[in-house]
Amino acid sequence: MSETNGKVYVITSGKGGVGKTTTTANISTGLAMLGKKVAVIDADIGLRNLDVIMGLENRIVYDIIDVVEGRAKLETAMIKDKHFRENLQLLPAAQTRDKDSLTKEGMDKILNDLRKTFDYIIVDCPAGIEQGFKNATIGADHVLIVTNPEVSAVRDADRIIGLLESQGKKDIKLIINRIKPEMVKRGDMLSMEDILDLLKIDLIGIVPEDEGIVVSANRGEPLVRESQGLAGQAYRNITRRITGEKLPLLDISKQAGFFTKLFKKKTRK
C-alpha cells in the first residue's frame, strides 16, 4: 500500500475572534474542491466550533479526546462532510474537557495516522500561548497565522510568530482577514504593506470583509464552495497557493458597491 504522507497545516492566531475557524473551514473545503483528500482537526478543546461552521454539529458521536484516550477508533470518530464525503473529514473537538487533555503524544499519533491516507491535514488550533497551543502546533510542517488589520491582533500575531519560530517552525505564512479596502484607502486601517512590514513574514492571502461570511456560517456551508464574492475568491486563491500554484494577489480595490457596478456596466455600452 502506498503511503500518501500528507502535509500538516496548523491554522492559528494570537488573538481570538479573528476568523481562525472560518478560515480553517474554507481552506479545508477549498482543498477538497481541488480534489485533494483532506482531514480537518478541531484542536480547540472546550470551545468546539468548527462543526457548526461546517454544518456537521448533529453528526458528532466521538471526539478527538475519545481517540486520544482510546475510547474510539480514529476512523470512527472522523465525520464525513455532507458534500465531499471521504475527501473531507472532520475530527471534532471535545467540549467537556480542558485543553490539556490533548497531549503531545496523542496529537502526534493522530497526525501520523492521518498522514498515511490524507493529502492535507488542517488543524484549527487554539489561539493564545497556553500548553494547548503548543501541543496542537508541535506536529505541524506548515503554519498559517490569521490576523485582522487591528493593533491588538497584529501585536498578538507577532508574539505567536516569535513562539513558533522558537519551536523551530520554518514555514510560517500570514493571512490578513477582514480587511476593508475603503478604510485602507482613507488611511484609517493598517494596509497589507504596513502589516507585512511589522510582522516580517510571508503573506499567503488577504481576505476582504464580506457579509457572505455571516450568511454562510448561518447555513453551515463554507462560502468558498460557491460564492462569487471577494472572500470566496480569496479563499480559493489561498487554497491554490497551498497546493503550490503561484497566483497574483486578489485586487480588493475592485470591491465596488452594487450600484456603482450597475452604473459602470451601463456607461460601457
Added chain:
Amino acid sequence: MRDFLRRLFSTEEKSKDIAKNRLKIVIMQQKSNISPQVIEEMKKDIIAVFKKYLEIDESGMEINVGQENDTMGLSVSIPVKEVKKRGLNG
C-alpha cells in the same frame, strides 16, 4: 452579484432562521439538565445496541437532543448498511 440576485429572488428560508434553529438545538444540548458527558455516553450506548443487529454507517449518523416545554426529546438518524444475518434463534 450572482449571490445577490440569488438571495433577492430565492424563496428559500432566510439564513438567519436556519442559524437560529441550528443554535436552538446546540444550545439546548449545552443547557439541558443532563450533563454533556451523560449525553455522550448515551449516544455511544445507543450505537452499541444498533450495531448488535445492524451494519450501520456511524459517520452518517445524526443525533439531536431537543427540549419542548419540560419534555426532552432525542432523535436519532442512523443510515443502515445492512441487516446482520442471524440464526433463527437469534
